[in-house]
Structures are given as C-alpha cells and as structure tokens.
Amino acid sequence: MKKFPTILKYSSLAAAIVVGIAACNKDIEEPQRVGYSPVSVDDKAGTWKTYILASSSEVAVPAPSAVTSTDYVAELATLKGLTTNLSQEQKEAVVYWGAGAVYRWNEIARELSARYNIPPASNAEGKYPVPDAANPLADPKFPFANPPYTARALAYLSVAQYDALVSAWNYKYKYKRSAPSKVDTSIPVALPVSALPAYPSEDAVIAAASVTILKAMFPGEVPYLEAKMKEHLASRQWAGMNVTSDLTAGTDLGNAVAAKVMGRAKTDGMGAANNQALTAGMIEAAKTRGIKEPWLSQEAPLRPPMLPNYGAVATWNFDKTTLAQIRPAMPYVVGSAEWQKELDELKAIQNKQTREQARIANYWADGAGSYTPPGHWHRAAANAANEAKFSEVRMARTLALLGTAEMDAGIACWDTKYFYYTPRPQQFGLKTSVGLPNFPAYTSGHSTFSAAAATVLASIFPEQADKFNAQAKEASESRIYGLIHYRVDCEMGLKHGKVIGDYAIARGKADGSGL
Numbered sequence: 001m002k003k004f005p006t007i008l009k010y011s012s013l014a015a016a017i018v019v020g021i022a023a024c025n026k027d028i029e030e031p032q033r034v035g036y037s038p039v040s041v042d043d044k045a046g047t048w049k050t051y052i053l054a055s056s057s058e059v060a061v062p063a064p065s066a067v068t069s070t071d072y073v074a075e076l077a078t079l080k081g082l083t084t085n086l087s088q089e090q091k092e093a094v095v096y097w098g099a100g101a102v103y104r105w106n107e108i109a110r111e112l113s114a115r116y117n118i119p120p121a122s123n124a125e126g127k128y129p130v131p132d133a134a135n136p137l138a139d140p141k142f143p144f145a146n147p148p149y150t151a152r153a154l155a156y157l158s159v160a161q162y163d164a165l166v167s168a169w170n171y172k173y174k175y176k177r178s179a180p181s182k183v184d185t186s187i188p189v190a191l192p193v194s195a196l197p198a199y200p201s202e203d204a205v206i207a208a209a210s211v212t213i214l215k216a217m218f219p220g221e222v223p224y225l226e227a228k229m230k231e232h233l234a235s236r237q238w239a240g241m242n243v244t245s246d247l248t249a250g251t252d253l254g255n256a257v258a259a260k261v262m263g264r265a266k267t268d269g270m271g272a273a274n275n276q277a278l279t280a281g282m283i284e285a286a287k288t289r290g291i292k293e294p295w296l297s298q299e300a301p302l303r304p305p306m307l308p309n310y311g312a313v314a315t316w317n318f319d320k321t322t323l324a325q326i327r328p329a330m331p332y333v334v335g336s337a338e339w340q341k342e343l344d345e346l347k348a349i350q351n352k353q354t355r356e357q358a359r360i361a362n363y364w365a366d367g368a369g370s371y372t373p374p375g376h377w378h379r380a381a382a383n384a385a386n387e388a389k390f391s392e393v394r395m396a397r398t399l400a401l402l403g404t405a406e407m408d409a410g411i412a413c414w415d416t417k418y419f420y421y422t423p424r425p426q427q428f429g430l431k432t433s434v435g436l437p438n439f440p441a442y443t444s445g446h447s448t449f450s451a452a453a454a455t456v457l458a459s460i461f462p463e464q465a466d467k468f469n470a471q472a473k474e475a476s477e478s479r480i481y482g483l484i485h486y487r488v489d490c491e492m493g494l495k496h497g498k499v500i501g502d503y504a505i506a507r508g509k510a511d512g513s514g515l
Contacts, residue, residue, distance in 0.1 A: 035095070038391040041196045042393050045394070046171070048166050050166050056166045058260075062249070063175055065245065072245070076184050076243065079187060083189075083240045097231070097235040100392065102382075103382050113154075117368055145371075148307055150371060156262070160261040164208075168205045172196065172197040180198065200246060203236050206392065206396075207232045208254025211226065211228075212262065216265065268314040269312050272312065278308055282421055289419075291422060295441060298424070305439050305440070306438050311414040311416070315407075316408055317504050318500075327496075332488055343430075364474065365435060374453075378399060382395070385399070394513070401508045402456050404504055405452045405453065405504035409496075409501075410449065412496060413445050417442065417445075423441060424436070424437075430483045434482035444479050444493035446476060447476035449497065451495070451498045453497075454468040456504050472497070473494070
C-alpha cells in the first residue's frame with residue numbers, strides 16, 4: 001500500500017472511508033467528521049485561566065531532546081516505519097481520531113452515559129438496590145447515569161481536558177518542537193499539519209486526561225477505555241503526526257492534570273447526594289413554606305427519590321450563598337387558582353394532543369437509555385465547535401464552559417426541587433408517555449439545563465443564538481406536552497437556567513481567550 005505523503009492524499013483517504021461507512025449505515029443523521037486545520041492554533045492559550053491548576057506551569061514537563069539529537073533522529077526513523085503498510089482498520093482509526101481528540105472523547109463519554117442511564121429495577125423484596133461502585137458490572141450497574149450524574153461526568157471530563165491543554169500549550173510554545181514532518185519532509189502524513197508545535201502531543205494529553213476521568217466515572221469500562229486510548233495514541237503515529245516522546249510527554253501531563261481534577265471530584269459532596277435520610281426533613285421544611293401536598297413517587301413499589309441531596313454538591317461558577325440567592329421563588333400551590341389553570345391546560349393537552357406536540361415531547365424526552373439533556377447539549381456544542389474549526393484547546397474551553405454550567409444547572413435545579421418538594425401532575429390523574437421522573441416537579445430540569453446551555457452557546461456562537469434559544473424553549477415546552485410539568489415549572493426553569501449560564505459566560509469573558 002502507498003504512503004500518504006500529502007494532505008491531498010489524506011483527503012482522498014478520508015473521503016473513501018467515509019463513503020464506505022455511509023454505504024453500510026442508512027441511519028446516519030449527522031455528517032461524518034474528518035480532520036481539519038483549525039482557523040487559529042490559539043498560540044497564546046498557555047496563558048488562559050484554568051479551573052483547577054493554579055497556573056499552566058503547575059505540572060512540570062521536561063524539555064524534549066533536540067531535533068538534531070541521535071534519539072530524535074531514531075524516533076523519526078521509527079515513525080516512518082509505522083506509517084507504512086497500514087491495514088484498513090488502522091486507516092479508519094486515523095480518520096476517526098483525526099476528527100478531533102476532544103470531539104471523540106466527549107462522544108465516547110456521551111455513549112457511556114447512555115449505556116449506563118438505566119434506573120435500577122426493584123427486586124423480589126420490593127426494594128431498589130443501589131448501584132455499587134466497587135462492583136460496577138453487577139445488577140444494577142454502576143453508575144446510574146441520570147441527568148445530574150451525566151452533567152457531572154461531562155463537566156469533570158471537559159475541565160480536565162481544558163486544564164491539561166492549556167498546560168500543554170504553555171509547554172508547546174516554550175519548547176517549540178515542530179511536527180515531525182516539518183523536521184523531516186520525507187515523513188508521510190495522513191492528517192492536516194498546522195503550525196502548532198508537536199511536543200507535548202495534544203492528542204496524548206487529551207486521551208490520558210479523558211481516560212483518567214472516565215475510568216473514575218464508569219469503573220466497569222476500564223478495559224474498553226484503555227483499548228480506546230491505545231488505539232488513539234497509535235493512530236497519531238500511523239498518521240505520521242507524533243514521535244514517541246511527544247506522546248509520552250503528553251500522556252504524563254494528561255495523567256497528572258486529571259489526577260488533580262479528580263481531587264476536586266472526590267471532595268465535591270457527590271458521595272452524599274443520594275442521602276435518603278434527609279428526605280423526611282425536606283418534606284417537613286417544604287410544608288412550612290406553604291407546600292400543601294408534597295411530591296410522592298408514583299411507582300410501585302415506591303421508589304426512593306433520586307439524588308435528594310445533589311443540591312449540596314459543590315458548584316463551579318458561583319458559591320453556595322449565590323445558589324440560595326438565585327433560587328426561584330415559591331411556585332403555585334395545589335388548590336390555588338393559578339395551579340388549577342395550569343392543571344386544566346395539561347388536561348386539555350391530554351385530551352387533544354397534537355402530532356407536533358407529541359413529536360416535540362418525544363424528541364426532547366432524553367430518558368432512560370439516552371445521554372440525557374446535558375449530553376444532548378454537549379453534542380450540539382461539540383458539533384458547533386467542530387464546524388467552526390476550533391483548535392483542540394478552544395473546543396475544550398467551549399465544552400468546559402458548557403459542562404460547568406450544566407453541572408451548576410443540575411445542582412441549582414435539584415436544590416430547588418427538594419427545597420419546595422412540589423408534586424407532579426401525575427398525582428392528580430394525568431398520564432405521560434415520555435417516562436416519569438422520580439423526583440419533585442419544580443423546577444423543570446430540562447428547562448434549567450437547556451436555558452443554561454443555550455445561554456453559554458449563544459455567547460460563544462452569536463450567529464447561532466436564535467437557534468440555540470429556540471431549541472431551549474422547545475425543550476422546555478416538551479415537558480408540558482409530555483404532561484409531566486406545569487407551565488410554571490418550565491418558565492421558571494428557563495429563567496433560572498439563563499442566570500446560571502450568565503455566570504459561566506462571565507467566567508469565560510475573564511479567562512484571557514479573547515471571547
């Protein structure tokens with residue numbers, strides 16, 4: 001088989017593989033993603049503000065060997081050998097990973113979230129076993145990747161990727177080691193080569209940081225994740241993009257940064273998020289606030305409420321005092337004229353739901369087996385960043401701003417839900433076909449997640465602001481059409497989410513990225 005000495009040959013290779021894949025799959029809904037030269041390499045990104053690292057130089061990366069050294073020359077010779085006689089599987093791996101490391105690892109995280117988004121079933125004793133992190137593949141599998149869990153997993157993944165890449169950019173421009181094909185023009189390449197220095201490898205940084213986070217979040221998937229990382233790193237050499245020392249330095253840096261990010265995860269309060277002992281007190285406190293009829297599980301046997309203490313988990317873009325200050329006001333109480341009007345609206349929809357209302361309700365349901373609303377919005381963000389041809393570090397920044405906003409939205413929404421403990425319409429006879437969440441109604445999680453996401457993405461992609469805001473509104477209204485939320489739940493959730501998104505935007509405007 002011939003080598004791929006130019007980008008033109010890469011383009012032909014990618015096109016051929018994409019056509020072959022498309023021919024085998026009639027259900028593809030999105031364009032196949034292939035590699036590109038970024039609009040900007042963001043050469044100053046090593047100075048951008050990080051989330052966990054005190055600075056981009058907190059983790060040390062040793063200087064590389066000179067490109068004239070015996071060691072480096074030997075690495076080039078090895079790299080040449082690795083680019084020859086590639087199998088079809090290896091070529092497909094080059095194209096797959098060439099679409100973008102941040103893009104692909106976020107995609108993998110969403111797929112895992114969907115795979116694990118299965119609520120535990122009741123056992124013969126009428127109880128719901130709690131997934132066990134120490135035995136993650138037992139029934140029920142750990143984790144139950146519900147919306148708050150998925151939001152948190154994606155937030156930590158994106159923050160680790162971003163901090164690690166900011167650090168990588170610092171060292172790339174400190175050491176300025178060029179790509180192998182620029183040192184030796186006889187090195188064949190199968191992907192676009194930009195002006196970005198090669199050491200440490202950004203792909204290795206992302207792979208290592210991502211695998212560290214995802215192993216912790218999905219401990220039953222360690223072999224799968226390690227295999228994907230091995231393939232990812234190998235693809236960089238099959239494509240002629242990195243010598244071994246580029247990859248080793250990137251792997252070490254990614255591991256070190258992700259370990260620091262996991263230090264926050266281990267102490268953020270998630271371990272107490274499902275503390276069922278708190279619910280009795282929450283119900284009594286809600287009654288003192290005027291809630292006449294608290295929420296009750298509508299499942300048989302009664303299922304314990306999902307993550308009643310998630311509202312106590314540490315936030316990213318504002319503190320706990322602010323969390324309380326921005327909490328939505330008291331909703332309509334059962335029996336009030338306002339509550340009756342909204343119940344009647346739902347009854348009217350139930351009696352004569354339109355096909356369009358049913359379509360919207362089902363499209364945005366994002367229930368069991370899906371990657372949930374946070375994953376839905378992460379996909380939209382990753383696609384927008386890919387289409388804008390963002391650099392790896394700017395794509396990571398986009399997803400970190402979104403990810404922290406989505407996790408904050410989940411925390412703030414769950415704080416509100418269990419503060420007021422309001423009932424869902426199902427307690428008053430309404431049915432739903434889109435799955436019934438097992439937690440209080442006010443405010444709508446879909447609405448809060450979606451407004452926070454749309455607010456962040458509209459800031460990053462202002463030319464698409466109308467589209468994102470319209471999608472958030474539709475996602476919110478889908479919960480009314482699905483008959484599981486009153487209108488006030490959704491409208492207040494949208495307002496709450498926008499405020500939460502604004503905090504993430506404020507952080508982004510101060511991070512030094514120029515956006």
